[in-house]
Amino acid sequence: MSHTRLYRHGVLEAEGFPVADVSDHVSDPACAIWFDLCAPSPADLAVISEELGLHKLAIEDVLHDRQRPKLDVYDSHLFLTVYGEQFDSGTGQLTSTEINVFITRNALVTVRENDRFDIQEVIRRWDASRDLAKHGVSFLLHGLLDVVVDGHFEIIQALDDQIEALEGELFDEQPSRELQRHTFALRKSLVQFRRGVLPMREVINSLMRRDLHVVEAAMAPYYQDVYDHVLRVAEWTDSLRDLVSNIRETHLSQQGYRLNAIMKKLTSWAAIIAVPTMITGFYGQNVPYPGSEQPIGFWTSAIVIVTASVGLYVAFRKRDWL
Amino acid sequence: MSHTRLYRHGVLEAEGFPVADVSDHVSDPACAIWFDLCAPSPADLAVISEELGLHKLAIEDVLHDRQRPKLDVYDSHLFLTVYGEQFDSGTGQLTSTEINVFITRNALVTVRENDRFDIQEVIRRWDASRDLAKHGVSFLLHGLLDVVVDGHFEIIQALDDQIEALEGELFDEQPSRELQRHTFALRKSLVQFRRGVLPMREVINSLMRRDLHVVEAAMAPYYQDVYDHVLRVAEWTDSLRDLVSNIRETHLSQQGYRLNAIMKKLTSWAAIIAVPTMITGFYGQNVPYPGSEQPIGFWTSAIVIVTASVGLYVAFRKRDWL
Amino acid sequence: MSHTRLYRHGVLEAEGFPVADVSDHVSDPACAIWFDLCAPSPADLAVISEELGLHKLAIEDVLHDRQRPKLDVYDSHLFLTVYGEQFDSGTGQLTSTEINVFITRNALVTVRENDRFDIQEVIRRWDASRDLAKHGVSFLLHGLLDVVVDGHFEIIQALDDQIEALEGELFDEQPSRELQRHTFALRKSLVQFRRGVLPMREVINSLMRRDLHVVEAAMAPYYQDVYDHVLRVAEWTDSLRDLVSNIRETHLSQQGYRLNAIMKKLTSWAAIIAVPTMITGFYGQNVPYPGSEQPIGFWTSAIVIVTASVGLYVAFRKRDWL
Amino acid sequence: MSHTRLYRHGVLEAEGFPVADVSDHVSDPACAIWFDLCAPSPADLAVISEELGLHKLAIEDVLHDRQRPKLDVYDSHLFLTVYGEQFDSGTGQLTSTEINVFITRNALVTVRENDRFDIQEVIRRWDASRDLAKHGVSFLLHGLLDVVVDGHFEIIQALDDQIEALEGELFDEQPSRELQRHTFALRKSLVQFRRGVLPMREVINSLMRRDLHVVEAAMAPYYQDVYDHVLRVAEWTDSLRDLVSNIRETHLSQQGYRLNAIMKKLTSWAAIIAVPTMITGFYGQNVPYPGSEQPIGFWTSAIVIVTASVGLYVAFRKRDWL
Amino acid sequence: MSHTRLYRHGVLEAEGFPVADVSDHVSDPACAIWFDLCAPSPADLAVISEELGLHKLAIEDVLHDRQRPKLDVYDSHLFLTVYGEQFDSGTGQLTSTEINVFITRNALVTVRENDRFDIQEVIRRWDASRDLAKHGVSFLLHGLLDVVVDGHFEIIQALDDQIEALEGELFDEQPSRELQRHTFALRKSLVQFRRGVLPMREVINSLMRRDLHVVEAAMAPYYQDVYDHVLRVAEWTDSLRDLVSNIRETHLSQQGYRLNAIMKKLTSWAAIIAVPTMITGFYGQNVPYPGSEQPIGFWTSAIVIVTASVGLYVAFRKRDWL
DSSP: OOEEEEEETTEEEEESOOGGGGGGTTTOTTEEEEEEEESOOHHHHHHHHHHHTOOHHHHHHHHSOOOOOEEEEOSSOEEEEEEEEEEETTTTEEEEEEEEEEEOSSEEEEEESSTTSOHHHHHHHHHHTGGGGGGTHHHHHHHHHHHHHHHHHHHHHHHHHHHHHHHHHHTOSSOOHHHHHHHHHHHHHHHHHHHHHHHHHHHHHHHTOGGGOOSOGGGHHHHHHHHHHHHHHHHHHHHHHHHHHHHHHHHHHHHHHHHHHHHHHHHHHHHHHHHHHHHHHHHTOSSOOTTTTSHHHHHHHHHHHHHHHHHHHHHHHHTTOO | OOEEEEEETTEEEEESOOGGGGGGTTTOTTEEEEEEEESOOHHHHHHHHHHHTOOHHHHHHHHSOOOOOEEEEOSSOEEEEEEEEEEETTTTEEEEEEEEEEEOSSEEEEEESSTTSOHHHHHHHHHHTGGGGGGTHHHHHHHHHHHHHHHHHHHHHHHHHHHHHHHHHHTOSSOOHHHHHHHHHHHHHHHHHHHHHTHHHHHHHHHTOGGGOOSOGGGHHHHHHHHHHHHHHHHHHHHHHHHHHHHHHHHHHHHHHHHHHHHHHHHHHHHHHHHHHHHHHHHTOSSOOTTTTSHHHHHHHHHHHHHHHHHHHHHHHHTTOO | OOEEEEEETTEEEEESOOGGGGGGTTTOTTEEEEEEEESOOHHHHHHHHHHHTOOHHHHHHHHSOOOOOEEEEOSSOEEEEEEEEEEETTTTEEEEEEEEEEEOSSEEEEEESSTTSOHHHHHHHHHHTGGGGGGTHHHHHHHHHHHHHHHHHHHHHHHHHHHHHHHHHHTOSSOOHHHHHHHHHHHHHHHHHHHHHTHHHHHHHHHTOGGGOOSOGGGHHHHHHHHHHHHHHHHHHHHHHHHHHHHHHHHHHHHHHHHHHHHHHHHHHHHHHHHHHHHHHHHTOSSOOTTTTSHHHHHHHHHHHHHHHHHHHHHHHHTTOO | OOEEEEEETTEEEEESOOGGGGGGTTTOTTEEEEEEEESOOHHHHHHHHHHHTOOHHHHHHHHSOOOOOEEEEOSSOEEEEEEEEEEETTTTEEEEEEEEEEEOSSEEEEEESSTTSOHHHHHHHHHHTGGGGGGTHHHHHHHHHHHHHHHHHHHHHHHHHHHHHHHHHHTOSSOOHHHHHHHHHHHHHHHHHHHHHTHHHHHHHHHTOGGGOOSOGGGHHHHHHHHHHHHHHHHHHHHHHHHHHHHHHHHHHHHHHHHHHHHHHHHHHHHHHHHHHHHHHHHTOSSOOTTTTSHHHHHHHHHHHHHHHHHHHHHHHHTTOO | OOEEEEEETTEEEEESOOGGGGGGTTTOTTEEEEEEEESOOHHHHHHHHHHHTOOHHHHHHHHSOOOOOEEEEOSSOEEEEEEEEEEETTTTEEEEEEEEEEEOSSEEEEEESSTTSOHHHHHHHHHHTGGGGGGTHHHHHHHHHHHHHHHHHHHHHHHHHHHHHHHHHHTOSSOOHHHHHHHHHHHHHHHHHHHHHHHHHHHHHHHTOGGGOOSOGGGHHHHHHHHHHHHHHHHHHHHHHHHHHHHHHHHHHHHHHHHHHHHHHHHHHHHHHHHHHHHHHHHTOSSOOTTTTSHHHHHHHHHHHHHHHHHHHHHHHHTTOO
16 A cells, blocks of 8 residues: 655645656645655556656665665665664564655655555654644655654664663573573674664765755754764664673673582582492491491491581581582 | 852842743843753743743753763754763662753753752852853853763762772682672673763864854863863773773683682592592402401501592692692 | 677677777777686786786786785776675685776776686676666676675675574574584684675775766766675675674573583482482491391381482472472 | 973073072073972962963862873963873882973973972983973973883883783693783783873874974974874784783683593593492492302402403593593 | 995996995985995994984984884985884794885985895895886885785785684694694784784875875886785784684684583483492392392392493483483
8 A cells, every 4th residue: 555645835735646646746846745655566666766757776776675774866866775673572583674765856755665664653743743844855754764763762772671681680590591592682683773773874964964955954953853863872772782791791700600609519519428428438348447347336437427527518618618 | 949040241140030030131142041940841841942942852852861962053052961970889870860951142051850960069160160150151051061070070980999899809719799790780880871971072072163152262271171071081981891891801710710720629539539439349349359357458448548548639739739 | 718898889899809809999989898808828918918008017916816805096097806706605615706807998808817706697787788888888897896796795695694594503402513613614704705895895985986087977876886785795794793793602601501501410410329329338337237137227228218319309300400 | 399490592501490580581582491390289389370371270180180191272381291100010000190291482390290200311311412402392391201101111011021921821731820810910000001191192193283383393303203102102002902812811711721621530530430439339239249259259340340440541541531 | 234236317337335435326316326234233324324314313213123114204304114024834923123214315225123134035126127227216115115015915824824724723623732822822923913014004105195205106006006915914914813713712612512512421421330339339238128138139230230321321322412
């Protein structure tokens, strides 16, 4: 299903009309048009491309998915690729949805790879700030970017929460293997997320360049605001990397600690069991040792065993090995 | 509770008056006005915003907390976000208080998220350097930034002290699990602190740019001084990261050392116990071995056991395994 | 075998003619000529060099293989070195093929080290976009670079797949030594790949510089497209480094986990076996202990043994050591 | 004790005169004056400040110690902070001495935190190159910086020697705990040293900027020389970090090696002792096994024990476990 | 022994004449003179310095060895320091030879610290490209730099070969301690090599700057060629660091793997020996257990022992612990 909208002089005039009806308005500078295509066929793209005079290369890029936000400048239009991100807290898996955007002087075309990105939220945001609609494409594009970047914020918040949860597990007495799996999945998601988010800084920055004439002066603070958010997401991502390293390295150091603790216990108990065994071995010899076959032998043996065991136990306790 | 101050020609004329009284002076270039709002409601902000003509986006930013110092430039005013930091040495926890600042030509509005940041200290500092008060907003802003950055210095000093304390524990004979917890908490606080402090360099640097006309020429050295402090905090933070790594890695290496020492002890004692056990086993066989059922058997056994045990003990001692 | 092509006014006029025939067209601005030499002898190069007036140093560089993409600017021509990469998924080995390119105003000479790089693919791509052929050398060079960079994409995709496969192995119950070998080989290939790919950014960027007059205006978007791909490959390579680190470090942490698990099992079973041994030792002494030589002794012994063993087993189970 | 010197037209005219006598010459462009204050009281500083018209902020900075080389530019003078470093090879401890320098057109004021920095060496160096004295303050400042930076060179040399010594210990058969302590102390000193040395690059570079008019043209090569030294110290410091990492990581890897060696020995000897114990256990059963109570039993037992022990010993030797 | 050469109008006119004869030609712009001094005394340097008017500071730098390539610009001449490197594959040791170069308008003076750097190779290279000799000092300097940088290439190739050799050892069944020593030595050599090689980029780049007038236009591609080589050496050095890390970390991970394997074997065999010991202990009790003193006892015992041992062996095999 495709969405369409037509603004004239900042007022929403039509909505949901077929793409073909667009040709009348596309050259009217008072209009701002938006089309949205979801998982379009090459044929669909060809229609749009024809209508708006889009560059062959940009169309090709829509059909290939190569995972990096970018802004390409063509003579008659811009071509923007951004990524909407979704995070599944259960599995720790991150999925990206490519959104390709064609920006002409008075049209914005969004091409979504699939319907995982919530385009309704973009529409809601446009409707919430109707007073800015007079800024045309500049306004439409801002609404889209705002939703995308806010989405990134939500992800980074979710990742941060997961890290908090891992921290909770970290000092549990019982080391769980799950901790490793979670840390692994989290780091992987962070790497993926960085790839989709870091180049956004450059993309938004380029968009704001005067000579592209995309951003109208009155919209500049709004784009600056988006840019600030992008910067924060980037910095936060870096912080999370540090925090995950912190968890991972502390975990390693805890394993070392636990190993040492286990080894000390093992040594201690081994000694406490081995010493009586040695003594009974002595009293089990078939030679006439002092006390052999006599009650005094039993009492000596019993006393030595008990004394040695208790002595060792106390000694180990004192050294905190038990 | 909100604070207000009115300076005219560098002299404190009024204090503690209601925000509404401000409108008379807000357009008088001889005046410098300061309001402080602590955890204001949206309504409070709306009043101020109206009075001073603040941008909608800046007001929205006050209401969202997104943890990154920044400076936004709007047509009629600047919007600054900085963070006051508090550190609890006991728990090793760092808490940040967002301070939003609106800077117009002759008014400074500070909006604190909560009352953890000590605004009285700012007032004291203003009163301590009355001679600079004639520089208006430029003077007021300096006082605020000076207190914020001095606060960062105190935190970094406290973190440094904690690291010194960790170093003390590091070479203790008894490895304590607390060392891991402390190192973990410290690293986490450092990551958080960096996030609130590093962008300050850029923020202060931007403030000092000539074309913003915020900093009057005579105040320039004072801002330079704040900037120097910010640089030192940033460099010191990086040093602390290195020092914490040093502790962490030395700790790991110590665990390895201890494990080796334990293993050597374990091996040695195991041998010293197992050899006599083996010998008594021999003398416990129900076969006519030389000396079985005869005193000579007992003496041979006893001598072999003692010789072997002492010999092993001496040998291990020499190799420094015991 | 060498390939040749002659375009006049953007139309393919001749193909497969001998290199010597070229001199007639080499100074005709309406022509665009391509020669391809595979593993040429110094004599072959001397002929070409004479024909096109190539610099001695560039010719020398063809004969030495020093593994770094670069662009050298000479007065009358450019000298470009790029690398075609092949990856063998089985052995995890990466092999590079050096491709040297001389670029004059209307001739492109490609010199391949060996025939591992698929030059037919370049020809296919040229034929697929005949409409651009009028842009001469600029068009020819684009076709070549496009194939080279697409090759890099395939490699990085293959490396990514290998990493996915490693991840699968990572949480297998049975730690396999192969995981280490694979991780090792993969990291090595990544280092090698980076060396051949990262300088490509600079090379393509230099090619696009206006003052070199290599790229005709109409071809600019196509070179921009190649440049974007190069950037993505570079960023993706960095992501893969991170992912491999993730695997490597998780693997290390798993070894620690397994070691701890083994040690706990060892300790537990050692105790469960050692305690009955100690008891039977007691009942094997040749002294009149209570119950010696009497059925009650057997029963006591048996009950103590079973009780102790079962008790220990249950205790260890509870603490999750078994 | 304070030092003073007065040069007129490049000739040393007076020395050791009281600070108060200075006012006569301070405005004479033919003079170059030097004062040195060691650990001055605020009152002492006030006198100097008055005399030379120094900025309040610079004076405050003298009284606070915040550990970072820097250069502040005031209208009438410069304020420079550098650090003299001392290294105690015994304890591995590094101590820094802050040296504050005020630079006016014809006066140089050095303020030392304490007398650990050898000011006599600076005087010696001035006297050794009298021919340059005509360059006034530019000459005086160079002498000071030269001594400071040469001091840094000595420290880095001393640190390098310590690293060499550590390397010697590294492959000792007997792992010493001291190695850890030394590595720890060395890394800590390196971190501290970096903090005092790295910003020197920027400081010297700023001093050499034309528009400050500090460095006379004829002195430029001398400052360039100091700058080169600073660069080398910085690079050397980074190399040392790498070398210390090398030691630390090799040490860790050696611990792993030793642990494996110990474990193999432990396993081998445990087996060699446990097998005979098992055999004697068999022959100690109170059941009529073949050879029980008969000489043949003893001989069988003895032969089996010796064969098993020797066989195991030989087998372990072959596999290099013993 | 010192070398000298005199070129006039690009033709070698004299060779091996005494340094003192030089004064006649030193001001003749048609001449290009080369002197070489090996380990000169301060007196030797004074002569040269007088003759050519060299700066005192540059002369001092010759006498101090501070290990960093650099280019100093003086009014009448340039002063260049580069390092010739030698690598001993046997010991893995790297030794550097400082080469100081004075460059005036028509003289090149090379001062070698010792005779380890092969100056004959430089002479050979000059003689091999006589046609360029007309470019005077520019030509002479290129010959020298070319030999120095080619030397670096050989070292990096040798280091690369050593790394290949280490890789071979890495997956050997028998972990050898030598691997650690080699890795350690290799990393140390790499650190040292970097220090001598990385600043070369900046040095060569500065030499090529137009305003120094060192490099004649016709020689520019030759210097560019040297510069490319320097860049490749630098990048290769970085790759080698990565490869050594790869080896080091894989080695660590292998130690962990081996430790786990040893522990599992230890556990398995300990169990297989301990269980029969426990059973014979049972049958060695001096109590009337079922079968005591009867053949049935022996058979039961024998069967239980064999069954338990074989059962355990099979079980451990299945779990791949043996």
